[in-house]
Amino acid sequence: MRGCAIAFDIDHTLAIDNKLERIAFLRLLEAVDAEGGAPLGTLDQETTAIDVLLERQRSGAFSIDEAVRRFVVERGVAQAQPFVLRFREIALSLVDEIIVPLPGVSRMLAELREQDVATAALSNGWSPLQQRKAERSGFAGPVLASSDIGAAKPDPRAFTALVETLGLPADRIWYVGDNPHSDVVGAKAAGLRAAWYNAEGRAYPKDLVPPDAQITNICDVIGLIASPVVR
Ligand SMILES: [Mg+2]
Structure with a gap:
């Protein structure tokens, strides 16, 4: 009609979406580590922290780019911008494999x-x-x-x-x-x-x-x- x-x-x-953005953040954690940053805690603690961050972002508290900046700065990285772009690349690269x-x-x-x-x-x-x-x-x-x-x-x-x-x-x-x-x-x-x-x-x-x-x-x-x- x-x-x-x-x-x-x-x-x-x-x-x-099988927690695609959570996975993208965990992958980003590897890059943070490689750049001299440090995880805040265990993998379980990181996962919980990422979920809280994503929940706030999805409710409109801040943009995804700001979420990435907060994530890397909290883990000791001074130059956040390259990670903002890297996160977007990682997330988009996961779509075909992870979205069902x-x-x-x-x-x-x-x-x-x-x-x-x-x-x-x-x-x-x-x-x-x-x-x-x-x-x-x-x-x-x-x-x-x-x-x-x-x-x-x-x-x-x-x-x-x-x-x-x-x-x-x-x-x-x-x-x-x-x-x-x-x-x-x-x-x-x-x-x-x-x-x-x-x-x-x-x-x-x-x-x-x-x-x-x-x-x-x-x-x-x-x-x-x-x-x-x-x-
Ligand atoms: Mg829904």
Whole structure:
């Protein structure tokens, strides 16, 4: 049906990223070591520290480049900039090997193309990594990354950028994502229709705005196209 669009979260909705950025930071640690820096602790402690850093970056506290600068400076490296570039190279080089598209995604996207449904992706992360992840998943539409928008999900400004990209009224756009807080609550706050992708059979948090639809199989996205639009 024309006049409706489907937008997607990327991580754990279209693909599993298998902690790609954590691995990129651990690889960067080797380079830090080689340049005279020093790890802060054991591998377990480094992994925990990296996850905390990435969590803050994904929530919009700072950019991925700033995360890399903080990481290397904390480990005794004075010249951070070469590591910023090196981190991006490492992360992008890992995409083909590490990103795994979820089963059914390719078929679902082909069906949407067949039906001429407009699509876009909105992800908390940085370009071009999110772009490459989307491509690896077989996704061919526009990809918006929070670092480019200047706002991260669930901030409604991130979804407003998505609406502008798709050029349709917000209530004619479905947003499909696995995270109740950032995907469902964020999309609803911006006036989109939200479909919660619940592949693991979890209970939806009682204290959050409920989704308009819940799907357990990504191929069920096709059924959303025929859903009546509520105005
Ligand atoms: Mg996700």
